[in-house]
Amino acid sequence: MSSSPPPSSAAASPSCPKKMIALRSSDGETFEIEEAAALQSKTLENMIDEDCAGTPIPLPNVTGKILAKVVEFCSKHAEPGVDDESLRAWDAEFVNVEQATVFDYILAANFLEIPTLLNLTCNVVADMIRGKTPDEIRKFFNIKSIFSPEEEEEVRRENHWAFE
Amino acid sequence: MEPDFVPTTSFVDFPEDVQLCILSFLTPPEIANFSCTSKRFVALCRSDAKLWHALCDRRWGSKTQIRKWGDGKICYRLLYKTLSEWESLIGFWRRSGQRSTSAAAAASAAPPPPPLVVFDWGPSFVAGSRVSPSQDGTYGVVKSPFLWMSLSPGGEPVNFVDPDGKGGEFGANYSVDSIGKTDLIPVDVNFMGCTHLVVEENMGLGGNSHRNGFRRSSSSANLCSDEEEASGGENGTFGSLPDRYMSEMYQHFANRTSPGGSSASRRQKKREKERQGKRRWEPEHFVKIVDCSPTPSRPLQGLWKGIGDCTKLEFYLVTYDEIGGIACRRVGEPADRFSGCAPVFWTSKATFIEPPFSQEEMIMYDSRMHLHPIDEENSMFGELPMENEPVTHILYINSSYDLLIPDLAGTTATDRHNEGRIWQYRDGTFGYGFLRDNFIIDLKHIAPNGCLLH
Numbered sequence: 098m099s100s101s102p103p104p105s106s107a108a109a110s111p112s113c114p115k116k117m118i119a120l121r122s123s124d125g126e127t128f129e130i131e132e133a134a135a136l137q138s139k140t141l142e143n144m145i146d147e148d149c150a151g152t153p154i155p156l157p158n159v160t161g162k163i164l165a166k167v168v169e170f171c172s173k174h175a176e177p178g179v180d181d182e183s184l185r186a187w188d189a190e191f192v193n194v195e196q197a198t199v200f201d202y203i204l205a206a207n208f209l210e211i212p213t214l215l216n217l218t219c220n221v222v223a224d225m226i227r228g229k230t231p232d233e234i235r236k237f238f239n240i241k242s243i244f245s246p247e248e249e250e251e252v253r254r255e256n257h258w259a260f261e
Numbered sequence: 262m263e264p265d266f267v268p269t270t271s272f273v274d275f276p277e278d279v280q281l282c283i284l285s286f287l288t289p290p291e292i293a294n295f296s297c298t299s300k301r302f303v304a305l306c307r308s309d310a311k312l313w314h315a316l317c318d319r320r321w322g323s324k325t326q327i328r329k330w331g332d333g334k335i336c337y338r339l340l341y342k343t344l345s346e347w348e349s350l351i352g353f354w355r356r357s358g359q360r361s362t363s364a365a366a367a368a369s370a371a372p373p374p375p376p377l378v379v380f381d382w383g384p385s386f387v388a389g390s391r392v393s394p395s396q397d398g399t400y401g402v403v404k405s406p407f408l409w410m411s412l413s414p415g416g417e418p419v420n421f422v423d424p425d426g427k428g429g430e431f432g433a434n435y436s437v438d439s440i441g442k443t444d445l446i447p448v449d450v451n452f453m454g455c456t457h458l459v460v461e462e463n464m465g466l467g468g469n470s471h472r473n474g475f476r477r478s479s480s481s482a483n484l485c486s487d488e489e490e491a492s493g494g495e496n497g498t499f500g501s502l503p504d505r506y507m508s509e510m511y512q513h514f515a516n517r518t519s520p521g522g523s524s525a526s527r528r529q530k531k532r533e534k535e536r537q538g539k540r541r542w543e544p545e546h547f548v549k550i551v552d553c554s555p556t557p558s559r560p561l562q563g564l565w566k567g568i569g570d571c572t573k574l575e576f577y578l579v580t581y582d583e584i585g586g587i588a589c590r591r592v593g594e595p596a597d598r599f600s601g602c603a604p605v606f607w608t609s610k611a612t613f614i615e616p617p618f619s620q621e622e623m624i625m626y627d628s629r630m631h632l633h634p635i636d637e638e639n640s641m642f643g644e645l646p647m648e649n650e651p652v653t654h655i656l657y658i659n660s661s662y663d664l665l666i667p668d669l670a671g672t673t674a675t676d677r678h679n680e681g682r683i684w685q686y687r688d689g690t691f692g693y694g695f696l697r698d699n700f701i702i703d704l705k706h707i708a709p710n711g712c713l714l715h
Contacts, residue, residue, distance in 0.1 A: 200270040207279050215282060222272070223286035231297035238272040242299045252303055256293035 118145060119153035120168070126161030127153050130168045134175040139210035158208045163201045166191075170214055192221045273301075280305065285315035289341070292316075313337035317344065321382075329385035334414035343412060347387050349455050350380040350410075353564060353707075354389075354547040355578075355592055376593030377564075377576055378547060379404065379713060386411035389460075392713065394574035400566060400634045400705055402574075404714060408460060410450060421445040422460065424542055446542045456551065461544035550578060554706070561587055561611070561656075561683065561691060567704035568632045576707060577605060587611045587658075589693075606658040606681060606693055613654035613685065622655060626684055626701075629694055633703035650690075656683040660695055 116132040118141065135141045144154050156164060173179070173187060192199055199221050206214035226234055231249075235242055244252070272280065284292060284306070296306030306312055314337045317327045321344055330340055356376045375393035382388075389408030395401040410420045423445055447463040554563045561579045569575030569591065576592040588607040614622070631648050661679040681695035692701040707713065 197270070200275075203275065203279060204270065207276065215279075219279065219283040220286045222283045226283070226287060226295055227291055229294065231294050234295060235298045238298075240271075240273055240298045240302075244300065248300075249297060252297050256296055 120164060121153040121155045122159055122161035122164040123157050124161050126164070128161075128164055128168050131172060131175065134168070134171040137171045137174055137211050137213065139212075141209060156209070159205045160201075163198075163205050166198075166202070167205050167209065167211070167214070171211065174213055188217055192217060196225070277305070277311075281311055281315045284312060285319040287316075289316075309337050313341055317341050320344070321348070324382040326384040331385075331412045331414045331416065335412055335416055339416035340412065343416070343418070346452070347410065349452075349549075350387055350389075350458070351382065352380060353392075353550040353553050354378045354380065354458065355550055356545055357548045358546045374407075374545075383409075392576075392707075394566065394576065396573065398634055400574065402566065402707070402713060408448070408450075409445075418450070420448045420450050420460075420463075422448045422462075422542055448542070456549040458547040458549075459544060460547070462540055462542045464540070552580065553708075555689065559611075560685065560689065561589075564592070564707040565704040566707050567702050568634060572632075574634055577704060581611065585610055585612075603661055606660050606683070607662065608656060608658045611656065613656050615654060616652075618652070618655060622682075625682070625696075626652060626655075629699050629701045631692065631701045631703050633692075650686040650688065652684045653687050654685040656685070657681075658683055658693065 117129045118132055118135045120128045120130060120135075120141075122128070132145065135145060141154065159167065170191060173191075174184070179187075192202070199218055202214060203218045203222070205211075206218060225237065229237065231253075234240065242249075272283070275283070284295065287295065292306050292312070296303050314327065317337050317340055320341075321327065325344075327337075327340070354377075356374065356378065375391045377392040378389055379392050380387055380389050387410045388406045389410070390404045390406040393403050393405070395403045407423050408420070409423070410418065413419050425444070448460050449463045451459045451461075453459060550564065552559070552562050556562060559581050562581055563579060565577045565579065566574055567577065577589050578592050579587060579589045581587055586607065586609040589605040590602070591605060594602045618626075658681045659679050660681055678697045679695065681693060683691050683693045684701065685691040690703065690705050692703040694701040
């Protein structure tokens with residue numbers, strides 16, 4: 098994105114300090130994240146380019162609790178030398194949380210534009226939909242339906258043809 | 262798993278593109294279920310540009326350019342249905358059946374096309390290419406595209422064959438409109454089950470660009486309209502044979518003395534016979550090669566390449582049967598045990614001998630000469646030629662299906678003639694040879710790491 102390379106590159110040797118980015122959550126907590134990890138977020142990538150003074154980037158849409166986990170996710174995915182299988186296993190553990198938390202991850206991933214996290218969490222929600230009848234889906238997601246029974250039957254019939 | 266509480270955020274609260282991202286992981290039947298949940302989602306699930314594009318992109322976005330199909334104007338729901346079917350084409354197929362004995366074929370002096378074919382994704386089409394060994398003394402192969410399958414903006418299949426294979430790569434130059442002006446021959450590609458394909462000239466088109474002469478005329482448009490009408494019997498499921506073929510096949514196999522078909526079908530058959538003489542391209546049948554690659558439990562399985570009888574590169578197919586045996590044939594030779602074609606090698610029991618190997622086996626291996634084409638890739642990186650590659654397993658094989666008399670096994674001259682070994686190397690490749698000579702034919706997988714051309 099930027100034309101000039103950052104002062105210290107992410108591939109620096111261990112003795113060279115890596116550039117850290119400071120983030121501030123909606124509830125005032127500050128977190129530090131390595132630049133390589135932060136670049137997983139398109140939103141942060143844009144902000145890093147514009148930010149010169151090094152003050153913490155405010156993220157009013159993300160609470161501290163969630164931001165901590167997002168930082169953890171991005172850091173893990175920026176780690177070199179992790180093989181696909183163990184990363185997948187780590188991801189599965191990462192989303193093995195309460196539904197409400199998964200939903201919070203989705204909103205954070207959407208706001209911060211982190212495609213890997215968004216895909217991972219959306220797939221989890223897709224799993225929640227899979228195998229359920231429309232009624233079960235409605236109950237699960239608290240979807241208010243204003244179909245009359247006849248309307249619903251009509252939709253069901255139409256869909257049966259369209260999808261099979 | 263019911264939650265004990267209603268979450269503060271719910272699916273309905275997500276922005277639409279997040280909802281689409283979630284739905285893009287589902288299959289159409291699951292989407293149908295979901296769309297029944299509320300009026301709002303009915304509309305979302307019917308949105309072609311949004312939802313169906315997301316579904317196509319999720320499944321095939323990494324393999325092909327979704328937005329380029331059908332000149333960018335195609336209905337994505339239709340594209341999803343078609344690509345779901347065409348996806349099973351991707352991979353290796355072999356030509357099957359005898360060459361037609363019609364006058365046209367007999368007259369042409371051209372050698373039969375190579376038996377191995379591979380189907381690949383293109384940016385806005387699926388391409389079938391003939392795969393043949395390169396004759397330059399290396400392990401290299403030559404890939405010649407000959408079949409191009411795409412869709413019109415209306416969603417109709419638009420398939421063409423390039424009979425001489427001079428077209429090279431089907432690049433962006435080939436658009437649906439330019440076809441009529443070249444030597445490409447329009448064809449129908451019909452699936453008969455998932456593993457059998459028939460490609461034959463579409464005589465109804467006559468080589469110019471009147472593409473609306475396909476059998477499926479109006480039904481595809483219905484899928485995109487807001488009114489979802491039930492279609493007539495002609496649609497069936499996409500990919501099923503058009504009715505004309507079904508009636509032809511039935512009449513072919515039906516009892517000849519039974520009452521014939523209607524006069525319309527008799528007229529049609531007569532027209533077909535007349536057209537036969539003007540065919541520019543003979544129909545070809547293809548059978549899918551289902552297990553193309555080795556697995557941990559079947560390390561010899563798949564398509565391999567190595568020196569054949571005439572010191573030219575050839576392709577081999579090794580298959581495992583259900584009772585623990587292995588057979589290897591040259592690709593293109595009939596697989597049936599009673600066809601009279603001897604296998605390259607076979608064994609009824611694929612149990613490997615582990616090291617340490619007996620002195621006798623070591624001597625047998627070390628005294629042999631390795632036959633293999635120049636392996637440019639490895640020699641460029643200074644890797645060990647096969648001669649220095651350690652042998653990890655040995656397998657007893659035979660080169661003939663002739664009956665073995667148990668008491669005399671291993672003693673007669675014929676047995677020694679046919680008996681042989683497979684030597685499996687540490688890198689997963691293997692070589693084979695027979696007691697009757699002093700050679701080892703070293704094979705490499707036809708597409709290591711999924712790359713046919715390297």
